[in-house]
Structures are given as C-alpha cells and as structure tokens.
Amino acid sequence: MKNLSKVFTTVAVSLIIGSSYGSLHPVKNNLVTSIEQLNSNHKPNPNGNTVKIALLLDTSNSMDGLINQAKSQLWDIVNKFTHAKCGNDLGPRLQIALYQYGNDHLAAKEGYIQQVLGFSSDLDEISEKLFSLSTNGGEEYCGQVIQTSLRQLDWGNNPDHLKMIFIAGNEPFTQGKIHYKDAVANAKEKDVIINTIFCGNYEQGINSHWKDGAQLSGGDYMAIDHNREVVHIKTPYDNIIIQLNNKLNKTYVSYGAQGASKLQQQAVQDSNAMEMEEVVAVKRAVSKSSRMYSNSSWDLVDASKEDDFELGNIGKEQLPPILRGKSKVEIKSYIAEKNAERIAIQKEIQALNKKREAYITAKRKDSGKGELENAMIGAIMKQAERKNYRWD
Incomplete structure (x- = not known):
C-alpha cells in the first residue's frame, strides 16, 4: 500500500507539471466544431435545486x-x-x-x-x-x-x-x-x-x-x-480506475491567479485519499468523473461550459505557459481536445464503476x-x- 501510495503521489505531481508545460498536440477539425455539443452534455445545471x-x-x-x-x-x-x-x-x-x-x-x-x-x-x-x-x-x-x-x-x-x-x-x-x-x-x-x-x-x-x-x-x-x-472491498476494477484518474488529471487546463495552486490542491487531495486507503482514492476518482466535480473558476475546460464564458476576457498572462502566444482558434482547439478526452475518460470510469458496484454488492455483507x-x-x-x- 505504501509503495503504491508513493507512486500515486509521484504521478499526481508530475501531472501538475505536465498539464502546465506539456506540448500542444494537433487537434482534429471536428473537435473545434463539436465543443458546443460536448459541453451541452456535461454542463453543470444552472436551474436545478x-x-x-x-x-x-x-x-x-x-x-x-x-x-x-x-x-x-x-x-x-x-x-x-x-x-x-x-x-x-x-x-x-x-x-x-x-x-x-x-x-x-x-x-x-x-x-x-x-x-x-x-x-x-x-x-x-x-x-x-x-x-x-x-x-x-x-x-x-x-x-x-x-x-x-x-x-x-x-x-x-x-x-x-x-x-x-x-x-x-x-x-x-x-x-x-x-x-x-x-x-x-x-x-x-x-x-x-x-x-x-x-x-x-x-x-x-x-x-x-x-x-x-x-x-x-x-x-x-x-x-x-x-x-x-x-472493511472496504477491493475489486478488479480499482487499479484501472486509478490509472484513468491519472489520465483525467491531464485534461485540466489551469488559468487565472489560482490556477496553479488549485491544480496542486487537486493532486494533494488525490494523494490524501490514497494515503487513507486505495479504495478511498477510487471513490474520489468516481466523484471526479461525475457532474458534481466542476472547477470552472480555475479550469478552462469547465469554464468553457458556462453560458457567460468569453475566451477574449482572459488575458494572455492568465493562461498557462503552453497557451501563451497561441491564437484564439488554437486555444479553442486545445480546450476542445481536452474536453473530448475528459468526457471519454469520465464515461470509462463510470462504466467501470457500475461493474465495481455490482462486484461489491455480490461480495458485501451487512457490515460492509x-x-x-x-x-x-x-x-x-x-x-x-x-x-x-x-x-x-
């Protein structure tokens, strides 16, 4: 457990660096045109109770x-x-x-x-x-x-x-x-x-x-x-979900005065959950794959889902280094790519969690x-x- 926890912490910290300073990959044309569709499916509900x-x-x-x-x-x-x-x-x-x-x-x-x-x-x-x-x-x-x-x-x-x-x-x-x-x-x-x-x-x-x-x-x-x-019940899906959580973290694009610190906070809380127990980290990853986990105040992907989002209102100095000097079209393409990646990963985690819950139900006793x-x-x-x- 301790060795796995150390690996998890190391990966989490590396993701902070990777998200801020990674290379900008080419984006397929259909991502630019489909960002509105992706957002509408995963947008926080403004009218719900x-x-x-x-x-x-x-x-x-x-x-x-x-x-x-x-x-x-x-x-x-x-x-x-x-x-x-x-x-x-x-x-x-x-x-x-x-x-x-x-x-x-x-x-x-x-x-x-x-x-x-x-x-x-x-x-x-x-x-x-x-x-x-x-x-x-x-x-x-x-x-x-x-x-x-x-x-x-x-x-x-x-x-x-x-x-x-x-x-x-x-x-x-x-x-x-x-x-x-x-x-x-x-x-x-x-x-x-x-x-x-x-x-x-x-x-x-x-x-x-x-x-x-x-x-x-x-x-x-x-x-x-x-x-x-x-006594938490471990399942064959736990390790896969944790690996997917590592990939999920790479889809966050920090911006603004709090961006870097909030990205670090995300990694620290992943590590805290892992220190408690691997299963706790799995449950946190499941939460992060749901609509309940939204970070529009510091993440450009979540921010792009807001009705009042306007990329032009964000100064170049507020962007992560990877996006500074890029055109508006290039930045939108990058956000669209990360959005598509995130949705795919979140769906995969949710699908695995259904199998995980079924496994736990079959194994759990009343005291579980x-x-x-x-x-x-x-x-x-x-x-x-x-x-x-x-x-x-």
Missing part, C-alpha cells in the same frame, strides 16, 4: 474515528447525489459547509466553535478542510454550534431547496448557554432539518437528548460506532458499509423525498 448540508463535527479528544470516517466516506455521499434528480428532472447542486466544535484549540469566547468552511461545491476544498481537522479536548456545546451555523451560513429562502444539518458528537446535547430547543426553533423557521448522530450507545444518546434534538425539527436520530474500522455513510445517506434519501427528489 440545491442541496445544502452543514456538517458539525465534534473534534474533542475522543473523536479521531469520527473524523477519519468523514474523510473516507465523503465520496460515498457525493457519489450518491450523482444519481439524484429533482422534481424538474434535473440534477441538484450539492453544497457542503463544515464546522468543528468541542476543541480546546478553538476560542473559548466563541464557544469552542469554528466555521472551517462555508457552503462550497468545491470538492477539493471540502476534502482539504476535512483533512485539516485534528482533535483536542474541549467543551461541546451542541445548541450553540447549531445556532452559529444557522446565523453564519447563507441558507437562502427557496422552499424547494433541501437544507440539512448533521451534527455528530458524544456528550449531552444540553450543554452550553444556548438551549438546543431554541436552536431547533430557529432551524424550523429557516426550513433547515437537524439530524443528530450520537457517537456511542443508542439508548445513551436518547437519554442525553440527541434524539429529541432531531425529532423536534423533523430530522433523524442515529447512533454510530465512530471507532469502527470499515461505513457507519457515518449509512447514517447520512439514509437520512438524506428519506428527507429528500419530501422535496420531490428521487434516485435513478
């Missing part, structure tokens, strides 16, 4: 297992939404926010609470923030962290959007100066559903008011073994899934039905 999920994670001393589950099972949750459809038959956008609480390293005057990330659809950024978390002892104020997330985050007023809080921890739900019932009342006013995940015995969670905190807002109460080791993944996906699918969401 939005799912907003705020994760409130206890990062006190006993929560290392919870944080590790969040890091490894993020991609299962993202991949589940790949197949979601709204009432208008369009796929929803997914935005995730992240808070940590109960950590002595955080400011006492803020209730040992920190917004790690506001609502974001940037999957690399979400992964980076999850990997930045570390645990330390502290006071766990559930009502206050819920109230803080309701106040700080932009939940919006659209009644069709699905808005959810998942709070996980293992101390009584009643601690802190803000009572959980007041926070729940505020959540109901904003049409936000609170789901509680007690890390420990089911009955203990009920006795410490975690169940009541969820039910008052129409949410779900769950208890998990946060220290449980999840992750505790946090099971808890969250079950609640999400149940509550999404109220907003007319469905899964293919």
Whole structure:
C-alpha cells in the first residue's frame, strides 16, 4: 500500500507539471466544431435545486474515528447525489459547509466553535478542510454550534431547496448557554432539518437528548460506532480506475491567479485519499468523473461550459505557459481536445464503476458499509423525498 501510495503521489505531481508545460498536440477539425455539443452534455445545471448540508463535527479528544470516517466516506455521499434528480428532472447542486466544535484549540469566547468552511461545491476544498481537522479536548456545546451555523451560513429562502444539518458528537446535547430547543426553533423557521448522530450507545444518546434534538425539527436520530474500522472491498476494477484518474488529471487546463495552486490542491487531495486507503482514492476518482466535480473558476475546460464564458476576457498572462502566444482558434482547439478526452475518460470510469458496484454488492455483507455513510445517506434519501427528489 505504501509503495503504491508513493507512486500515486509521484504521478499526481508530475501531472501538475505536465498539464502546465506539456506540448500542444494537433487537434482534429471536428473537435473545434463539436465543443458546443460536448459541453451541452456535461454542463453543470444552472436551474436545478440545491442541496445544502452543514456538517458539525465534534473534534474533542475522543473523536479521531469520527473524523477519519468523514474523510473516507465523503465520496460515498457525493457519489450518491450523482444519481439524484429533482422534481424538474434535473440534477441538484450539492453544497457542503463544515464546522468543528468541542476543541480546546478553538476560542473559548466563541464557544469552542469554528466555521472551517462555508457552503462550497468545491470538492477539493471540502476534502482539504476535512483533512485539516485534528482533535483536542474541549467543551461541546451542541445548541450553540447549531445556532452559529444557522446565523453564519447563507441558507437562502427557496422552499424547494433541501437544507440539512448533521451534527455528530458524544456528550449531552444540553450543554452550553444556548438551549438546543431554541436552536431547533430557529432551524424550523429557516426550513433547515437537524439530524443528530450520537457517537456511542443508542439508548445513551436518547437519554442525553440527541434524539429529541432531531425529532423536534423533523430530522433523524442515529447512533454510530465512530471507532469502527470499515472493511472496504477491493475489486478488479480499482487499479484501472486509478490509472484513468491519472489520465483525467491531464485534461485540466489551469488559468487565472489560482490556477496553479488549485491544480496542486487537486493532486494533494488525490494523494490524501490514497494515503487513507486505495479504495478511498477510487471513490474520489468516481466523484471526479461525475457532474458534481466542476472547477470552472480555475479550469478552462469547465469554464468553457458556462453560458457567460468569453475566451477574449482572459488575458494572455492568465493562461498557462503552453497557451501563451497561441491564437484564439488554437486555444479553442486545445480546450476542445481536452474536453473530448475528459468526457471519454469520465464515461470509462463510470462504466467501470457500475461493474465495481455490482462486484461489491455480490461480495458485501451487512457490515460492509461505513457507519457515518449509512447514517447520512439514509437520512438524506428519506428527507429528500419530501422535496420531490428521487434516485435513478
């Protein structure tokens, strides 16, 4: 595993260099004329509903297992939404926010609470923030962290959007100066559903008011073994998907002030996933092959799919070195080539993942899934039905 992880990291870093400084290959004429068709098939949906999920994670001393589950099972949750459809038959956008609480390293005057990330659809950024978390002892104020997330985050007023809080921890739900019932009342006013995940015995969670905190807002109460080791099932398709992910990375064409750093972030998060376990890297690659992974702010291929994209608005100095000095037609041809390559690779990953999932289904026992993944996906699918969401 360690040797494979080192290879993966080396390849990822080389891709950063290759994407920025590689040679410009000739492009077939039909790519120039077909870029609009390719984009229309893989364009992020501007009219779909939005799912907003705020994760409130206890990062006190006993929560290392919870944080590790969040890091490894993020991609299962993202991949589940790949197949979601709204009432208008369009796929929803997914935005995730992240808070940590109960950590002595955080400011006492803020209730040992920190917004790690506001609502974001940037999957690399979400992964980076999850990997930045570390645990330390502290006071766990559930009502206050819920109230803080309701106040700080932009939940919006659209009644069709699905808005959810998942709070996980293992101390009584009643601690802190803000009572959980007041926070729940505020959540109901904003049409936000609170789901509680007690890390420990089911009955203990009920006795410490975690169940009541969820039910008052129409949410779900769950208890998990946060220290449980999840046994991932390896498949004959994993290695191929990882190799395809390496090829997928070569299709990214960075631009703008953040282009180079975001390209590096992509590679680092690939490496982080691989360091956890090869299967986690596979799940991340599957997410990257879906509509949920879009990087129009720094990648010219994704940017070209936006309605307001205008190549002429991008200065030569904002382009990667390989494209500076090229004509507008040549740049468009290069983007079209990379777009076509990406779509082909993404389709291949998705096809392999279907075989992978079938293999896992045949091999998996009831204990095969992750505790946090099971808890969250079950609640999400149940509550999404109220907003007319469905899964293919």
